Amino acid sequence: xxxxxxxxxxxxxxxxxxxxxxxxxxxxxxxxxxxxxxxxxxxxxxxxxxxxxxxxxxxxxxxxxxxxxxxxxxxxxxxxxxxxxxxxxxxxxxxxxxxxxxxxxxxxxxxxxxxxxxxxxxxxxxxxxxxxxxxxxxxxxxx
Numbered sequence: 001x002x003x004x005x006x007x008x009x010x011x012x013x014x015x016x017x018x019x020x021x022x023x024x025x026x027x028x029x030x031x032x033x034x035x036x037x038x039x040x041x042x043x044x045x046x047x048x049x050x051x052x053x054x055x056x057x058x059x060x061x062x063x064x065x066x067x068x069x070x071x072x073x074x075x076x077x078x079x080x081x082x083x084x085x086x087x088x089x090x091x092x093x094x095x096x097x098x099x100x101x102x103x104x105x106x107x108x109x110x111x112x113x114x115x116x117x118x119x120x121x122x123x124x125x126x127x128x129x130x131x132x133x134x135x136x137x138x139x140x141x142x143x
Contacts, residue, residue, distance in 0.1 A: 061095050062135070063088070063124075065108040065116050088120065089127030096129070107135035 062074040071088055074080040075095055083091055096102045104124060108117050117134070124132055 059102045061092055061102055061104045063092070063104060063106045063120055065106065065112050065120055067109055067111050069113075069116050071120060085119075085123070089123050089129070092124060092129055093127060100129070101131065103131040103133060104129055105133050105135050 059076060062080070064072040064074060064080055066072065069085075071083055071085055072080040073083050073088070073091055073095070092104055093100070096104075106117060106120055121132055
């Protein structure tokens with residue numbers, strides 16, 4: 001049996017992570033971000049604001065989208081009348097007349113799906129109606 005002899009002190013492997021390179025990299029990144037942060041331009045978002053018009057247009061066409069996806073059209077101060085979705089653009093163009101400059105306002109309850117309102121707006125835009133707006137409720141309502 002061979003004799004076990006010790007050939008000097010055995011080196012044990014160290015199971016610790018050397019943190020010095022990690023800290024160096026983090027400090028370099030920190031300096032880079034600190035120097036480049038003031039150079040970055042912030043983007044401004046120009047949100048639309050609502051206000052009251054000085055005077056209302058003479059002839060307004062109002063499209064009312066119901067919660068059951070039914071569409072009604074209201075001309076000036078007359079009572080709203082139900083209309084089929086596929087005939088809406090034709091009816092609006094007829095109501096606008098030859099000039100086609102009458103504003104069209106789409107109004108819907110807050111429980112109506114956004115998709116329904118967008119479908120109406122898309123239908124009108126594809127038919128060539130240019131002045132389309134959305135009705136908004138101004139002020140807070142109390143419960």
